[in-house]
Amino acid sequence: MIFELERLVQLCDGVAVLSLIAYFLTRTRYSSVFVSKTFSPFSALFMALIGGFFYLYGMMTGVQIGPYDISIQMLGPVIAGLVAGTISGLLAGSLGILLHIGLGEPIGPFTLIITFLSGIMGGLFWYLHKDAIIRMSHAFLLGFLVASVQFIIGKDGINQDILLPGEVIEGTIDIFLPTILGLCIFVFIINNLRLEEENNRKSFQIEGELTAARQIQIGSLPEQNQEWDHVSLSASLLPASYIGGDLYDYLKLDDEDLYFALGDVSGKGVPAALLMSSTRMILRSKIRETRDPCALVREINRSFLEDGDSRQFITLIVGIVHLQTGEVCYCNAGHPPPYLITRSATIELESDGNLPAGVLEDEQYIPHFVSLKQGDLLVLVSDGVTEAERGEELYGSERVVRILSEQSPKTPLEVVDLLNHEVKTWTGDNPQSDDCTILALRYYSASPSEN
CATH class of the missing domain: 1.10.1760 (Arp2/3 complex 21 kDa subunit ARPC3)
Known part of the structure; x- marks a missing residue:
C-alpha cells in the first residue's frame, strides 16, 4: 500500500x-x-x-x-x-x-x-x-x-x-x-x-454617547414654545441622525426687540453639530453688542473662514422683531426664504442673492424688511422641509405655500405641527435625509392674552 x-x-x-x-x-x-x-x-x-x-x-x-x-x-x-x-x-x-x-x-x-x-x-x-x-x-x-x-x-x-x-x-x-x-x-x-x-x-x-449628545444638543436650545407681549413663538428641530447641524435660537432682548435665528450647517453628524453650537454661541455673544442682523451674519462668516474647515459653510436667517411696531429686519445668508401668512394670503418672501456664511470673505450681506400686522405669522424652515425626498421628487417651496394657504394655521404651534406632519407624510417610510427645523412666530398689536 x-x-x-x-x-x-x-x-x-x-x-x-x-x-x-x-x-x-x-x-x-x-x-x-x-x-x-x-x-x-x-x-x-x-x-x-x-x-x-x-x-x-x-x-x-x-x-x-x-x-x-x-x-x-x-x-x-x-x-x-x-x-x-x-x-x-x-x-x-x-x-x-x-x-x-x-x-x-x-x-x-x-x-x-x-x-x-x-x-x-x-x-x-x-x-x-x-x-x-x-x-x-x-x-x-x-x-x-x-x-x-x-x-x-x-x-x-x-x-x-x-x-x-x-x-x-x-x-x-x-x-x-x-x-x-x-x-x-x-x-x-x-x-x-x-x-x-x-x-x-x-x-x-457610541450609540449611548450619541444619545447623550443629542439630549445635550436639544436641551441647549431654547424652549419650543414661548409667549410674550406682542409675540408668540414655536419651534422644532428633528435631526436626521442622533445629532444634527441645524439650529434655531431666539432671545427677548428687552421690551423693544426680539432676536431670532435659524441655520443649517453643511454636512451632518458630530462635525456639523459642533459648528452649530459654536455658531449659536457667537450669535448670543454678539447680539449684546449689535442688533444689526447683517453684522451678526458677517461675524459668523468671518468665524467660519478664519477658524473653520474651508469646506464647511452655513446657511442661516438672523432677524430682529421690533415688538411695538411689528417691523422685522432680517438677513438671509443663502437660506430658504421665509414665509409670511397674513389674513388674506400666504407668500414666500423674496430674498436677494446673499451667499451662505463661510463662502466669501468680502460678502456684503443685504438686509430685508417686512412689516407684520395683527395676527400675521412669519415662518422659517430649513431645507429639510423644502427638500424632503420622495423618490427623486422634492417637497418644494410651492407645496409649503399651498399647504399653509389651504390649512390656514392660526398659531405658531399649528404651523410647526402641520409642516412636520406634511414632511413625514411626504417621505413615508423612507429615512429622514436631512435635519428638519421650523420656527414660526405670530405678531399681536396687543398682548396675546388681550387678543
Whole structure:
C-alpha cells in the first residue's frame, strides 16, 4: 500500500462536522462562553461536555493504518482547554475517556497521557490569550504540538519499522493536517465571534454617547414654545441622525426687540453639530453688542473662514422683531426664504442673492424688511422641509405655500405641527435625509392674552 487519500478525506469530513457544530454553538445563547475571557465554573463545565462529545465523535470517525488508529479525538480536550482553561480541558479529557471505556473500547496508558496533555496544552494557550484575539499562527503551533505528541509517544506514535514508506507519509499527514486544520478553523470561528461582540460593544457605547449628545444638543436650545407681549413663538428641530447641524435660537432682548435665528450647517453628524453650537454661541455673544442682523451674519462668516474647515459653510436667517411696531429686519445668508401668512394670503418672501456664511470673505450681506400686522405669522424652515425626498421628487417651496394657504394655521404651534406632519407624510417610510427645523412666530398689536 502506497497512499490512500480516502482516509484523509474521512478525517477532514469529521473536522468539517465539528467545525459546523462549533459555529452553531457560537450562535446560541451560550455564545458568551466562547467570548468570555475569564474563568467561570459554568464555562468550564459547558466546554467539558462539548469537548467530551468532540472526543467521542472523533474516536468513532477515526481511521486505521496498519495497527494504528488515527483520529481527531484530541481536538475535544484541546478545544475545551483553549476556550475555558486547563480545568475544562482536563474535564473534557476525563469525560472522553469515560465515554471511550463505556463503549467497551480498550484504552492504553499512552492514550490517557496524550488526552490529558492535549487538555493541558489547550489550557496553557487559553492563559496566554485570554485577554486577546488568538493569533492564527499560535493556533497552527498548538495544532502542531498536539499532533506531535500523538506522533511520537509510545506505540501510538508512527513507527517506521512497522509501516511501509507510503503508509508513514500518509500516517504523518493524517495526524498533522486534520488536527492543525481543525484548530485553525475553530480559532477562526471564535475570533470572529469575539470581534463581533467587541464591535457590538463599541457600537452600543457610541450609540449611548450619541444619545447623550443629542439630549445635550436639544436641551441647549431654547424652549419650543414661548409667549410674550406682542409675540408668540414655536419651534422644532428633528435631526436626521442622533445629532444634527441645524439650529434655531431666539432671545427677548428687552421690551423693544426680539432676536431670532435659524441655520443649517453643511454636512451632518458630530462635525456639523459642533459648528452649530459654536455658531449659536457667537450669535448670543454678539447680539449684546449689535442688533444689526447683517453684522451678526458677517461675524459668523468671518468665524467660519478664519477658524473653520474651508469646506464647511452655513446657511442661516438672523432677524430682529421690533415688538411695538411689528417691523422685522432680517438677513438671509443663502437660506430658504421665509414665509409670511397674513389674513388674506400666504407668500414666500423674496430674498436677494446673499451667499451662505463661510463662502466669501468680502460678502456684503443685504438686509430685508417686512412689516407684520395683527395676527400675521412669519415662518422659517430649513431645507429639510423644502427638500424632503420622495423618490427623486422634492417637497418644494410651492407645496409649503399651498399647504399653509389651504390649512390656514392660526398659531405658531399649528404651523410647526402641520409642516412636520406634511414632511413625514411626504417621505413615508423612507429615512429622514436631512435635519428638519421650523420656527414660526405670530405678531399681536396687543398682548396675546388681550387678543
